[in-house]
Amino acid sequence: MTTFGAIGIASTGLTVYRKWLDAVSDNLANMSTATSTTEDAYQAKYVIAQEIATQDGGGVQVAGIALGDAEGRMVYEPENPLADEAGYVRYPDVDMSSQMTQLIMAQRGYQANAAVVDRAKATYEAALQIGRN
Numbered sequence: 001m002t003t004f005g006a007i008g009i010a011s012t013g014l015t016v017y018r019k020w021l022d023a024v025s026d027n028l029a030n031m032s033t034a035t036s037t038t039e040d041a042y043q044a045k046y047v048i049a050q051e052i053a054t055q056d057g058g059g060v061q062v063a064g065i066a067l068g069d070a071e072g073r074m075v076y077e078p079e080n081p082l083a084d085e086a087g088y089v090r091y092p093d094v095d096m097s098s099q100m101t102q103l104i105m106a107q108r109g110y111q112a113n114a115a116v117v118d119r120a121k122a123t124y125e126a127a128l129q130i131g132r133n
Contacts (some may be wrong), residue, residue, distance in 0.1 A: 044094050
């Protein structure tokens, strides 16, 4: 694999991890979004990644987005303007601790791929300096 190949593969990883970070941030931003019991709750987003297999090494790409349960969880809040006759509203079934764990994993993956790009760039620059001398 060439230096440019390493940069290319790491850049595919950066893209997937950025999409994962976007999905987690959407989930966290909407975890307190109430809806009426007649509507679907916010559906959590989960990134599906798949391998790109090529002769040059490949990489990874986003294959799609899986959505969580639209059923959500029912919470008794009779003072909420969206509450039904029984006093219930629907909230998304998003667990903050799970989302924060995913956020940390996606952040570390993004950082690791960014480090690969930096190191490959430094290697390429060092190779150019050797050629000049």
